[in-house]
């Protein structure tokens with residue numbers, strides 16, 4: 426069935442003239458990489474392409490991506506296009522204001538690898554076995570002989586590198602490495618990408634990282650910490666720079682999962698944006714789903730207005746439950 430959907434996509438890419446490409450809110454390397462990768466490919470095919478992002482939401486480590494200055498503010502009034510392509514987005518809520526563009530588009534396409542994808546479009550290409558949305562797009566283009574220009578190769582490579590934790594997570598397959606190999610053959614330089622994405626933290630973010638590590642807790646195989654709103658002011662770091670902190674927490678030996686609670690919303694009523702990461706054999710997607718969030722087995726998130734302690738207890742209980750099911 427997915428092969429049929431891919432055929433429909435190729436047909437649409439060839440026949441439609443105007444495209445809008447949307448990713449998810451708080452975009453990561455895969456969401457941005459897939460959007461920009463498709464942007465360059467379609468431009469190369471002579472198409473009229475709009476790419477949407479929320480202003481100010483591109484994390485600094487992705488500002489080197491070719492085409493990053495071509496984004497249109499998604500809160501601008503929607504225009505009607507032949508085809509909207511949604512990438513790395515599990516459901517319509519996560520495209521936020523781009524919903525207006527979705528409603529006006531003639532054909533809607535959904536390309537994603539999230540477990541909980543809601544198949545919300547006319548053409549749905551959801552493959553949870555692939556490492557990233559960038560990898561899905563890479564193979565569709567490659568298998569259909571559509572040219573991937575150098576700029577697109579850089580963007581798709583960044584999507585794959587970031588979603589696989591630099592080819593270390595369990596979603597890294599031989600096929601993933603094969604995709605990376607072909608992209609490198611097209612001129613992508615792994616060291617340059619590594620340096621741009623991972624060696625580009627602001628000093629302010631490093632100081633915030635120090636605080637977050639210092640106030641972390643480790644109990645029953647769960648490592649967690651908190652980022653308060655006041656921390657942003659006292660260090661000058663930006664919330665979008667904190668995405669990778671959780672990987673350090675998960676790296677603790679004996680940890681089954683890690684969590685970071687980021688305070689969002691107004692100070693009067695604390696609300697938390699919770700990011701979770703699991704080590705192989707554990708599943709944080711089910712935990713996030715129970716709180717109305719989602720993601721993948723190894724990386725998921727949700728929002729809550731419950732107390733941190735309460736949520737932590739629940740997560741530990743859940744991890745214990747998963748442990749029992751393993752025996």
Ligand SMILES: [Mn+2]
Pocket residue numbers: 455456513538556557558588
């Ligand atoms: Mn992704």
